[in-house]
Amino acid sequence: MTDRSEVSHLLRRLTFGPTAAEVDAAVAAGAGATLERVLAPIGRPATVPEAGPFRPGKEGRQEARRQATDAAWWWLTRMASEPGAAEKLTFFWHGHWATSVRKVRSAALMLGQQQTLRRYGGGGTGPLVRAMLRDPALIIWLDGQRNTRKAPNENLAREVMELFTLGVGAYTEDDVKAGARVLTGWRADRTTATATFVAARHDPAPVTLLGRSGAFDIDSYADLLVQHPAHLPFLARRLWNRYGSPATPDAATTARLSAERTTTGMLRSLVTAEAFTAANGALVKQPVEWMTGAVRQLGVDLGALPQNKRGPILGGLRALGQVPFRPPSVGGWPVGTPWLTTSSAQARLRYGQALTVLAPEAVETLAAAARGDRTEALARLLVVDAWSDRTRAVLSAATGEPRRLLALGLASPEYTVH
C-alpha cells in the first residue's frame, strides 16, 4: 500500500470523506501525525439551532416534522464542514443508541441527545451511559416515562443491555426485570425538553442485578453495565463493523480494542490494527457517508444552499434509506451489503447526477485535465485508490462529458464500497 492510499484509507474511515487537498496535506504530514490531528477534540463549538417550542396537537406535529428536517439539515451541514473524526463518531453513536424523531416528535429533544452523544462520545463510556439513561429522547423512545413502581415497563432496560451495552447472552430475563425496576420513576417532558426523577414513582427496593444485590440508582446501574466484562468487547465489535469491515473482528482485534479505556482510544487502536489495512475496500458506505463525502469532495457548500435546492440531498438520503434522526428501529441502520440493492444503485445514479449540478467547480476541475487524464483526475477528486478495469472502461467512454463522468464516478462500485 502506498503512503497515499494508506492515509486515504485512514481518512475515508475516520471522517466523512476526505477531499483531495486533505489527502495531500496528510501525505505531507505522515500517517501518525494525521491520525492524531483527526482524533483531536474539535476546538470549534457547535452552534445548535433553536428548534422552537413544543406544541401538542396536529399542527404541533407538523411543526415538529419541519423542525426535525431543519435539525437533520443542520447536522448534515456540520458533517460536511467538519474535517475531524468527532462528527462521524457522533453519528456512530446515533446509530448505536438508535432513537427516532418519528416517536420522540421533538426536534429539540433529538438535538439535545445529539449533543450528549457528541459531548461524551469520545471519552470513556461511563459518563455516556449515565447521561443516556436520563436522556429525555431515549426515555420517550423506549417508554421509560411510563416505567413506574406500580408496574415496570421493561422496554428501556432490555434494549439498554441487549443493544447498547452488553449484547444478547450477557444478561438474563431477571436482569431485565431488575433493571426496569432500577430505572423506574424517570419522566420526560417534551415541553420543557427535560427528564426528571419522580421519587414517588420510583421503586427503591433492593434487587439482584447482573450478579450483584443491593439498592441501585441510575448511576450505579450505568456503572455496573460499563464495568461488565461483556461491555467493551461488545462495543469493540460494533465499532469494528462501522469503521473496519462488516465481518466479525478476529479475537486479537477485539481484545486489542477492549483494552482501551476511551472510545477515541478504541478508534486509534482500530485503525492501527493489522486487520484494518486488510479491510480496505470491504466496507459499504452508509448513505449519509456516501452523500456527505460527495458533498465535501465536490465542494458543495450546504450552508449556502437555499431551501429550494436541498432536494437532491434530502431526497437522495430518503431514497437511499438513511435520514439523520430517523433510524428504522432501535436496532439502528444495517451494516454492509443490505445497502446494496437495485433500487439504491438507481438512486446513486440519479442523485449523483443531481449533485453534479450543484458542483460546477468540480466539473471544471475535471474539464481542465487533458481528456486522457480525466479518469485519474476523477480518482483523485473522489479519493478512490484505483479503478478496476471494468469501471475504467465505463468511465473512459464518458471522458468527453466531464459532468457525466463525475456522476458515474459517484455511482461506481469503487466509490460506493470503500
Added chain:
Amino acid sequence: MDTITRRRFLTASGVVAAGALVAGGTAYGLGDILGFRGDGPTGRILVLVTLYGGNDGLNTVIPYADPAYAANRPSMAYGHDQVLDLEDGFGLNPGLAGLHRLWGEDRLAIVRGVGYPRPDRSHFRSMDIWQTANPDRPENTGWLGRWLDTAGGDPRLAVSFEPVLPPLLAGATSAGATVPGGALTLPQGVDGTVLAGFGTPAPGESTGRARAAACFADLVKVRDLMAGTVEDDEGDADEPATATGGQAPPLDQQLALVTRCIEAGSATRVYSVSLGGFDFHADEKSAQESILASLDKPLAAFAERMAGHGVVVAVYSEFGRRVRANASEGTDHGTASSVLLLGDGIPGGLYAEPPSLTDLDDGDLRHTTDFRDVYAMLLADVLDADPGPILGGWEGRLTFS
C-alpha cells in the same frame, strides 16, 4: 428484527456464505418470477406473513369471557360487545373485520397457544428461533431455506419482496430470492452499456464491491419489466413509529406482487411477506387496532382473490405479550400466541388448547402447541415435503380434528 442482526445471523458461521447471498440476493427481477415455470403442475403455495415487533396475541384473539383477562388488563381489555365474536368465549380484535368475514365462511383457522420451550424475550433472538425453527441453539439456516435445499435449490421457488433476504429463506446450500418490486427509471446519460459495464465482475474484488457491481447487472435484467408499482422516494412517512418497525414495503404492495406472480402462473411455492411495528409497550389499544386493520384489509382481499389457486397463508409473530398490562397501558414482551391460517384446504375453526390465564410461568402464558407442529403441517400438507429432516427430527404435527 433489524438488518444488522439478520446479516450477522446469516453470515456468522459462513454456512450461508456471503457468496450464497450474493447469488440469491437480488439476482432476480419480477419478470424472472412471473415467467418461472416448473416441470409439472405447481402444487400448493405457502404465503408466510411475519409480524415484526411481537404482536399482542391476547388482544388479537381475545378470551373476553375469561375473568382473568379483564382483571389483568383493566384499561385495555375488550368486552364481549366490542369484539368480533368467534365461539367459546373468544372474539377477534375489531380491527380484523375482513378475517372475521372469512371466519364466518369457515375459512379462518386459529391455532392457539403456539410457542416453544424456554421462551426468549429478545425480539431479535426470538425471531431467529421462529425463523430457524431451532429453539435450542443458534442455527444458520431458516426452515424454509432447508426446505428449498431439499426442493432442488432454485431461488425462484422461495421469494421475498423485502429489501433484505429474511433468514427463514436461507438454506445451507441455497437461498431464496429477494426481488425488487419498484419501478425502474434511469437518469439521462445512463444506458444499458453503463449498467452492463458497472455490472461486470472485477477479479479479486471484495464481497461488497462484487455485490455493488451485481446490482448493476440486476438492473439490466429488470429494466424493461417493471411497471405499475410506485416508487416512493419523497415520502416522509407519517405513520406512528415504534422502536421495532419493519423495513419492507407496505404489506398491500407486497401482496399485490405476490398476486401478480401467482396469477401469472409462476412456479414459486413460497412467498415471504412482512409487516413491522407491533411493539406496543405503551398506549397499545388503539395503535394495535389500527395496525391490525392494516394487516386485515390487504390480507382478506388477498385471500378472497386467491381462492381456488391452492394458496395457504400463515401469520405469526416472534412472541405474544405479557398477560398483565404494564402501567403504560401497553404490554411487555411475552411468550405464546396464536398463529392464523387461511386458504384452500384449511378448515376454519379454533384449534389447540388455549393457554390458561391463571396458571402462568412467571407472568407469561405456557405454550400448548409447539410452533414446529404448525411448520410440520405446512411442510407436509402445503409443500409436499417430509418435515422430519427439515425440522431436526421433530415428529409432532398439527391436525385439524
